[in-house]
Amino acid sequence: MNETAAASASASADDVTEEDVSVVVGEGVRRSYGDVVALDGVDVVVEPGEVFGLIGPNGAGKTTLVRALTGTTDAEGTIRVFGSPPDAVDPQRIGLLPQSFDPPERLTARELVGYYGGLYEDARDPEAVLGDVGMTDDADAWYETLSGGQKRRTCVATAIVNDPDLLFLDEPTTGIDPAGRRSIHRLIERLAADGTTVFLTSHAMDEVERLADRVALLRDGAVVAVGAPADLIAEHGGDPRLEVELGGSKPDDADLDGVRGALAGIEAEATADCPAVESTADGLRVLGVRPEGIGAVVDALGSAGVEFESLTWAEPSLEDVYLRLTGEEYSPRAGGTALGDSEEGEGR
Numbered sequence: 001m002n003e004t005a006a007a008s009a010s011a012s013a014d015d016v017t018e019e020d021v022s023v024v025v026g027e028g029v030r031r032s033y034g035d036v037v038a039l040d041g042v043d044v045v046v047e048p049g050e051v052f053g054l055i056g057p058n059g060a061g062k063t064t065l066v067r068a069l070t071g072t073t074d075a076e077g078t079i080r081v082f083g084s085p086p087d088a089v090d091p092q093r094i095g096l097l098p099q100s101f102d103p104p105e106r107l108t109a110r111e112l113v114g115y116y117g118g119l120y121e122d123a124r125d126p127e128a129v130l131g132d133v134g135m136t137d138d139a140d141a142w143y144e145t146l147s148g149g150q151k152r153r154t155c156v157a158t159a160i161v162n163d164p165d166l167l168f169l170d171e172p173t174t175g176i177d178p179a180g181r182r183s184i185h186r187l188i189e190r191l192a193a194d195g196t197t198v199f200l201t202s203h204a205m206d207e208v209e210r211l212a213d214r215v216a217l218l219r220d221g222a223v224v225a226v227g228a229p230a231d232l233i234a235e236h237g238g239d240p241r242l243e244v245e246l247g248g249s250k251p252d253d254a255d256l257d258g259v260r261g262a263l264a265g266i267e268a269e270a271t272a273d274c275p276a277v278e279s280t281a282d283g284l285r286v287l288g289v290r291p292e293g294i295g296a297v298v299d300a301l302g303s304a305g306v307e308f309e310s311l312t313w314a315e316p317s318l319e320d321v322y323l324r325l326t327g328e329e330y331s332p333r334a335g336g337t338a339l340g341d342s343e344e345g346e347g348r
């Protein structure tokens with residue numbers, strides 16, 4: 001390299017600010033436990049300020065990936081956090097809420113948060129952190145006497161007491177009641193708004209859909225899809241659907257054909273151009289139904305002689321993406337708007 005080129009290369013290296021460097025980079029990350037391949041060559045990149053969601057079935061490798069990225073377990077492949085190997089990163093910059101957490105000894109929630117704060121040169125005021133997780137009123141109870149949800153909130157407090165730039169949360173809301181979940185969600189949103197990069201593992205699809213800028217779906221130790229929730233839903237979520245629960249026997253092929261015939265007669269704008277009908281465990285499902293088309297579909301069901309007990313309309317969600325890409329069953333009760341068991345909607 002001549003002097004001019006060397007000077008220019010060094011100038012451009014100096015120009016690279018931390019904002020230009022991905023916060024987390026994993027390339028070909030592999031981890032086995034004996035014969036069990038927990039991670040089978042995972043590639044993952046998390047950008048500064050992102051809330052990055054990681055979802056996948058039990059045993060897919062999520063916790064192992066969190067542990068590999070935080071340097072708490074060995075793994076093959078390349079891992080960089082803030083551009084360095086995980087064990088070379090200043091611990092002050094990383095917060096970790098592990099999936100399971102055993103506090104060192106018998107301490108109150110306040111003492112526990114103070115203890116973890118004391119491990120860092122520069123920690124937040126424990127009182128403020130306890131307030132963030134809604135534990136102020138219970139802060140003097142021994143950790144071991146707290147409820148499951150209160151324990152989890154205390155754990156979240158220990159993970160943010162160092163005001164980390166990168167926060168790993170492995171199933172933060174497990175066992176927390178709905179109000180507590182909301183407050184943790186608001187906390188994550190606040191942290192993200194202040195620039196904290198968040199790596200969030202969860203089985204709560206609504207939580208990930210709400211919070212994550214991008215989501216990776218892990219299955220059998222490999223990433224099978226990654227993208228913004230809306231993009232994943234558009235690509236893999238399927239159509240909006242009307243679940244029709246029938247009181248009596250399951251519809252046979254002739255019943256389904258009758259419904260298809262009746263649906264063919266309704267206005268195309270009420271549904272997708274060609275609404276599909278399929279049989280389900282409880283009755284049948286009409287795919288491609290828009291909200292404004294529900295009434296017309298109900299009329300069509302009536303003219304086909306279908307008597308139903310209840311209707312549930314649902315638009316596709318991240319849960320549908322998850323179920324489709326993991327091959328698990330769709331459950332109409334998992335989401336959607338119950339439209340009731342209106343008697344006037346019943347067939348003839």
Ligand SMILES: Nc1ncnc2c1ncn2[C@@H]1O[C@H](COP(=O)(O)OP(=O)(O)OP(=O)(O)O)[C@@H](O)[C@H]1O
Pocket residue numbers: 033036037038056057058059060061062063064065099
């Ligand atoms: N310490 C360990 N020793 C042996 N096998 C392990 C160990 N940790 C994880 N595994 C195995 O590695 C695989 C991935 O486990 P991991 O805990 O990463 O999955 P997960 O996606 O976090 O699951 P869950 O949703 O149930 O928390 C599983 O088959 C698990 O049994």
